[in-house]
Amino acid sequence: MTYHGNNELADRRSAAAGAKASLLQAYRAAKTAAEPARLARQAERLLIVEAREARRIERDRLKLVERSQLEAEAANEQAVAEAARKAERDRRYANRKARQA
Known part of the structure; x- marks a missing residue:
């Protein structure tokens, strides 16, 4: 970089x-x-979130x-045991009634 001896404040400010x-x-x-790449990444993230949510809902249903x-x-086991x-x-x-008779 060259040095100019006459380097005023205004010159430095404008530079x-x-x-x-x-x-x-x-x-x-x-x-x-x-911007297009950012929008694509955002759409991909949204799809991932939706897929994750769908898997969670299915897991909860199962x-x-x-x-x-x-x-x-x-x-059923309790009913069988009670029966x-x-x-x-x-x-x-x-048996007790039969013995008494």
């Missing part, structure tokens, strides 16, 4: 302002050029179905 303006212009140009099946099986207990009680009652 700084010009550099700042060129940087801002370059930033805006880069931002405008990158858990609910499995839970209801387990509850139904447990209720077996009642049958045993009725058998003992019948």
